[in-house]
Structure formats: structure tokens, C-alpha cells
Amino acid sequence: MKNLLLLFGLLSLGIFAQAQLQRKCGFDVVQNRMAQHPDYAEYQAQKQLAYKTFTPQKMDTVIRIPVVVHVIYRLASENISTAQINSQLAVLNKDYRKLNADTTNAAGWSKADVKFEFVLAKKDPNGNPTNGITRTSTTIDDICGSSRYATVRPAWIRDRYLNIWVCDIDDFTLGFAYPPGAPNVSADEDGVVIGPKYFGTTGTAQAPYNLGRTTTHEIGHFFDLLHVWGNDNNPSCNTDDGVSDTPNQDDVEYDNCGARTSCGSRDQMSNFLQYVDDACMGNFTLG
Numbered sequence: 160m161k162n163l164l165l166l167f168g169l170l171s172l173g174i175f176a177q178a179q180l181q182r183k184c185g186f187d188v189v190q191n192r193m194a195q196h197p198d199y200a201e202y203q204a205q206k207q208l209a210y211k212t213f214t215p216q217k218m219d220t221v222i223r224i225p226v227v228v229h230v231i232y233r234l235a236s237e238n239i240s241t242a243q244i245n246s247q248l249a250v251l252n253k254d255y256r257k258l259n260a261d262t263t264n265a266a267g268w269s270k271a272d273v274k275f276e277f278v279l280a281k282k283d284p285n286g287n288p289t290n291g292i293t294r295t296s297t298t299i300d301d302i303c304g305s306s307r308y309a310t311v312r313p314a315w316i317r318d319r320y321l322n323i324w325v326c327d328i329d330d331f332t333l334g335f336a337y338p339p340g341a342p343n344v345s346a347d348e349d350g351v352v353i354g355p356k357y358f359g360t361t362g363t364a365q366a367p368y369n370l371g372r373t374t375t376h377e378i379g380h381f382f383d384l385l386h387v388w389g390n391d392n393n394p395s396c397n398t399d400d401g402v403s404d405t406p407n408q409d410d411v412e413y414d415n416c417g418a419r420t421s422c423g424s425r426d427q428m429s430n431f432l433q434y435v436d437d438a439c440m441g442n443f444t445l446g
């Protein structure tokens with residue numbers, strides 16, 4: 160009997176460890192919160208109208224986005240280094256400019272140069288020189304998984320900076336984002352939240368999420384992209400992300416870099432808005 164209990168315990172630990180290794184994005188929780196606001200339906204309608212009336216044009220101008228990284232830490236390991244922060248900016252600038260070597264993962268799909276470049280801010284909101292990094296000590300565990308964190312985290316003016324908070328969320332969520340101007344979201348929340356184990360490619364970054372793709376993924380949400388299976392916790396062939404060149408997908412796929420087919424077509428496993436491991440990702444599409 161003891162052997163059976165021991166075996167069950169080991170299996171349970173294995174299952175728990177596997178669950179921890181699966182990507183979880185908190186954007187669905189954000190969407191649910193936004194949906195509680197009375198203006199949410201109008202917000203969605205305006206977005207859909209904008210999508211339908213937008214005419215894509217070739218753009219040669221590169222848009223440089225000033226970023227401030229707010230490191231909020233309780234443990235020394237959460238106070239990530241400047242080198243780790245710089246490694247994440249380097250990934251973003253490769254992924255959003257189609258300069259990443261692993262666009263080969265996207266063979267057979269369109270690969271977009273989004274023409275966004277991310278730079279650490281050189282001046283703070285008061286016009287003083289800055290390195291684009293703030294550091295805040297806290298005594299609160301899981302500070303960014305708590306309803307209290309919004310009252311203690313620093314935030315710079317959202318019209319001038321992309322705020323990225325690197326802070327402890329919980330054991331399962333890698334990151335999440337609040338789109339600009341979304342209903343039920345305050346100006347001080349507008350931005351992206353990433354756990355310190357999933358930010359950048361060095362330091363505390365933890366495999367299989369140590370290639371910086373969690374931040375690429377969440378900034379995609381910040382710019383209003385949905386998961387490839389759409390805005391739905393129960394994906395099916397009837398749910399969609401509203402992007403014409405990403406095929407419908409009937410389920411959430413974790414970890415897998417291999418080929419998968421659903422809804423009568425090949426799933427786009429390489430898309431940055433998938434839940435696959437960092438090494439499996441490779442592209443935004445032209446759509």
C-alpha cells in the first residue's frame with residue numbers, strides 16, 4: 160500500500176511539474192474583466208469597424224517605441240539584471256522586424272516585418288535622463304498576481320511610454336497585457352506584465368520560455384492581437400482571431416513544434432500568438 164501511495168505521489172508530482180511547464184497567458188482573464196464593463200460591446204464594435212475599413216498599405220517608416228521596464232521584486236532573484244532586460248529588447252527587435260533566425264519555423268506562412276522597434280526610454284516623464292529601468296522593492300508575494308499590485312506599482316505616462324512590469328505573478332501565468340484604452344482598465348494598468356523567469360534570454364530566464372517570446376506574445380496582445388484560436392476559452396473551428404491569414408484552430412496546443420491539422424487545414428504552430436514553447440515560434444503574419 161505504501162508503495163502504491165509513493166507511486167501515486169510521484170506521478171502527481173510529475174503531472175504538476177508538467178502543468179507548470181505549459182504556457183499560460185493571463186490575457187483571457189483580462190478580456191473577461193473588460194467584458195464586465197457596460198462599454199465593452201461598443202468598444203468591440205468600434206474595433207471591428209476599424210478592422211473592416213482599414214486598408215493595409217506598405218509602410219517603410221520604422222516606428223520606435225520608448226519602453227520603460229519596471230522591475231518589482233521581493234526576492235533578489237526577481238531583481239533581474241540590466242543585461243537580462245537588454246536581452247529581451249534584442250529579441251523584440253528581431254521578432255517585430257522579421258530578423259529572427261527561426262522564421263524558418265514559419266515555412267509556408269507569410270512572415271511580417273511589423274516595423275516596430277523598441278528602445279529603452281532616454282528621458283523620464285519629468286524630462287530627466289534615465290536608462291529606462293525602474294526598480295521597486297516589495298514585501299508582497301506574487302505581487303502581480305494580487306489585486307493589490309496596481310496600487311503599489313510605478314507607471315509612466317501611457318501616451319508616451321510602453322510600460323512593462325517584470326514581477327512575480329503566480330506559479331502558472333507567464334504574463335498578460337492590458338490593451339491601450341480598454342474598458343475597465345485604468346491608465347496606470349495600460350501595458351504588459353511578465354514574470355521574471357520568462358523575460359529575456361539570460362539571467363533568471365527559465366527554459367522552455369527563455370527565448371523572450373512571452374514578451375513578444377504579450378506585446379502582440381497589447382497591440383490588440385488575439386490568440387490564434389480567437390477570444391474564447393473553449394476554442395473550436397467556429398472561433399477565430401479575426402486575422403485572414405491565420406487558419407482556424409480547434410484547440411490550444413502546448414509545447415509542440417511539430418505539424419498539426421485541424422478545421423480542415425494545417426495549424427500555424429509558429430505564430431507568436433500560440434501557446435507553444437519559445438523555440439517553436441517564428442512569425443507574425445502579414446494579416
